[in-house]
Amino acid sequence: MRVLTCLFGEHNLALVALAAILCIIGSFVSVQLFLRTINARGGSRFHWCFLASVCAGASIWATHFIAMLGYQPGVRVTFDATLTIVSAVIAIAGVGTGLMLSSLRNRWLAALCGGGTIGLAISAMHYVGMFAYRADGIVTWLPGYVAASLACAVVFGAVAIDRLRAHDGDRHPWLPTAFLVLAIVMLHFVGMAAFTVAPIAGFGSGPQSEVFVAMASAIAMAALLIVGTGLSTYLVEMRTRTDAQDRLHHIAMHDTLTGLHNRHSFNSELRRKSHRLSKGGPPFALIMIDLDRFKPVNDTLGHPYGDRVLKAVASRLRKAVREHDMVARIGGDEFAVLADGASDPIVVGHLAERIVEVLSRPFVIGGQSAEIGASVGITLTSDGAVDADALIQQVDVALYHAKEEGRGRHSFFDPSLTQKLLERRRLEADLRRACIREEFEVFFQPVLDTQSREFIGAEALVRWRSAERGMVSPAVFIPIAEELGLVNTIGGMVLDRACHEAASWPDHLMVAVNVSPVQMMGGRLATDIAQVLHRTGLAPHRLEIEITETALVADDELALRSLEEVRALGVKISLDDFGTGYSSLSYLHRFPIDRIKIDGSFVNKLPTDAGSASIVRAIAQLGASLNMQVTAEGIETDDQYSFVAEQGCGHMQGFLFNKPIDAKSAAKLFASGSSGRFAA
Structure with a gap:
């Protein structure tokens, strides 16, 4: 066969091997750059197209030129420098054009146009380079082999692009690489089989093999440098892209605050x-x-x-x-x-x-x-x-x-616990609906002067009258409201309604409203109170807000500013459940507190429990020394009443006098009699 005879009989096999190695390496890198170009979007596609076309064109041209140097026609050979350079430019420009066409939306059209253009570019480069090959002999071309070489380049180039477009995965696209190698190799050696040289008598061949080997080595080194530059650029970009993908994956799979999995x-x-x-x-x-x-x-x-x-x-x-x-x-x-x-x-x-x-x-x-x-x-x-x-x-x-x-x-x-959770979820849903429907009511527990037994006002207490559940205890729904973030909503509603009702009472009666730590630390407590007082017409000195010690522990500076703003409105401040929390005496000294309320857990053990009696006595004396009002909560028996009265607690409240009553009953109670005195 003419192709094999030409390859093994008319070539320097060492240079052919060098060309083959360069072709494989160049095709390996070029296909990776081709794939990157096809997948690129926007302006980066032109960057990758330029890099891929230079790398591929240089390796294809160098493969062709080294293989030509390995051809041994038996006559003296020279090269036309201009055409040689033009052939290299054709390879680079042709590959670039083919790559841009390979990005067409239709895969088959992309393979035909893009791959075919690359095949034609390889062919044009080869034959322009052959025209630059000047042999001192009679040159003959075999048209059949020329046509076959063109067909091989176009077909294998189109198949290479088609397989590249079909490639899916992280593996190297070896099949497109093999077809690109075939396109280059078949074009060259089938094309060389179409070229014959007959020596002319009188022209010597001259020793050229050593020069050609040196030229081939230099061209191979230059081509490998270009290919290596393309490969290093690709690897650096891939490394950068991989690092970015790893970072994005980490962000997608991890919590940004704690670094834990999300x-x-x-x-x-x-x-x-x-x-x-x-x-x-x-x-x-x-x-x-x-x-x-x-x-x-x-x-x-x-x-x-x-x-x-x-x-x-x-x-x-x-x-x-x-x-x-x-x-x-x-x-x-x-x-x-x-x-x-x-x-x-x-x-x-x-x-x-x-x-x-x-x-x-x-x-x-x-x-x-x-x-x-x-x-x-x-x-x-x-x-x-x-x-x-x-x-x-x-x-x-x-x-x-x-x-x-x-x-x-x-x-x-445990399977038996499931029903409890379902009930909890239903309760949460009902509580959210209750806030929307405003199912909460405000009850009032009267506060009395210990000595005169006259009413001085009342403490506002929230109650939830559910349409489905009936009356729900605050001990049940308040902790859930805190977890669900509904305390501000409920607290604001209680403050508004309590002030509205108290505005209709006799002018000497006050109303006490509990304020949660969330309300106090929200930064709007004084503003909200001022708005409520303006809206309801209640005099500021008739309102008393009750806070707990836990609200002071978290951020005492913020709590101090908040309470000073409230005090500036003329509103009084009461420290509720005193003795059950941190009970730091510095709170009483630093904060603008007008009243101390002794928790009912101490009062209900009076007067028989010595420890509770000592605590109540100490708190009463402390309040007197600091010029603060002292209120005892939870009075249920005459003995408890007598004890707290003896210790100097100025005010009291509890079931002995009145259970919490609704707004209508409270208004009626306070309106009955001019003195507002509780009958013994």
């Missing part, structure tokens, strides 16, 4: 483990963690401080769990742990206890101390099919039970 990552891993378990994989434990008392910290100290606490929580959790356990933040103050291979309740229980213990330690950050704690729910898996969504429901039930049992503890899922 909900999406957690759900994916939970489903993966559930699927593995159904296929005989190892069991695992799902642990859900809910922070206790975090919302008051967030509301009173601010979200930046709360974020710092969450970071500290994440750090402690990482240290508390095992090294291979997955820790995720799945909500604002909710975390989860997937303990792989954990099926022993004792082992998992110890892990949960460790989590509760480390999160119960105070968080001292930026000079502030936050004590939050955690409740933990657990569900264990066993052999067999398991549904990820069902596991989440189970652990949710267990977590709810842990919180219902008093928080700061862990609980395992």
Whole structure:
């Protein structure tokens, strides 16, 4: 066969091997750059097209020229410099044009136009280069081989682009590379078979082999430098893109604040483990963690401080769990742990206890101390099919039970607990609807002067009269309202209604309204009170707001500013449940407090309990020394009344005198009789 005879009989095989190596390396890099060009969008496509066309054109031209140098016609050979350079330009420009056409939307049209253009560019480069090849002999062309070479270049070029467009995956597209190599090699050697040289008598051949070898080596080095530049650019870009993709993946799968896995990552891993378990994989434990008392910290100290606490929580959790356990933040103050291979309740229980213990330690950050704690729910898996969504429901039930049992503890899922969670969810939904429907009522418990037994006013108490549930105790719905963030809504409504009702009472009667820490630390307490007073017409001195000691602990500077703004309106301030919280005497000294209210837990043990009696006596004396009013709550017996009166408590309230009554009854009670005196 003419092609094989030409290849093995008329070529320097060492230079042919060098050309083949360069062709394979160049095609390998060029195909990667082709693929990057086709997939690029916008202006970057032109950048990649330029890089790919220079790299591919240089390697194709160098393959052709080195193989030509390896051709041994038996006569003296020279090269036309201009045509040689033009052939290189044709290769680069033709490949670039073909690459742009390869990006056409229609795959078959892209292969035909783009791949065909690349094949034609290779052919044009080859034959222009052959015209630059000046042999001292009689040159003859065989048209059949010329046509065959053109067909090989166009067909293999089109197939290479088609396979490249069809490529899908991270593997190198070896098939397009092979077809590109075939397009280059077949064009050249079939084209060389079309070229014959007959020596002319009298012209010597001259020794040229050493010169041609040196030229071939130099061209190969130059081409490899160009190809290497293209490869290094590609690798640097791929590395940058991979790093960016890794960062995006990390962002997509991790919580930006704590660095833990996020909900999406957690759900994916939970489903993966559930699927593995159904296929005989190892069991695992799902642990859900809910922070206790975090919302008051967030509301009173601010979200930046709360974020710092969450970071500290994440750090402690990482240290508390095992090294291979997955820790995720799945909500604002909710975390989860997937303990792989954990099926022993004792082992998992110890892990949960460790989590509760480390999160119960105070968080001292930026000079502030936050004590939050955690409740933990657990569900264990066993052999067999398991549904990820069902596991989440189970652990949710267990977590709810842990919180219902008093928080700061862990609980395992039990099917009997499901009904309790359903009731809790219904209660939450009803409470949200109650806020929309304004189902809350304000009741009033009268406050009396201890000596004269005359009414001095009343404390406003919220009640929820549900259309479905009837009257719901504040002890039931207030903690839920705090968790759901509804306290501001309810508190604002109570303040407005209480002031509205009190405005219709005799002018000497006051009304006391409880204010939550969230309301006090929100920065709008004084503004809200001023608006309510203006709207209802109640005189400021007739309003008294009641705060608890916990509101002062979180951020005493913010609390002080808030209370001073309230006091500036002429509104009085009462410290409720005194003696049950932190009871720092510095609060009484620093804050503008007008009244101390002794908690009913001390009063209901009077006068028989010596400890309670000592506490009540000490608080009464403290109030007198600080020129503050002292009110005893929870008076239910005559003996309790007599004791607090003897100790100097100026005011009192309790069931002995009146249970909380609705607004209409309170108005009637205060309007009866000119003195407003409670009959003994």
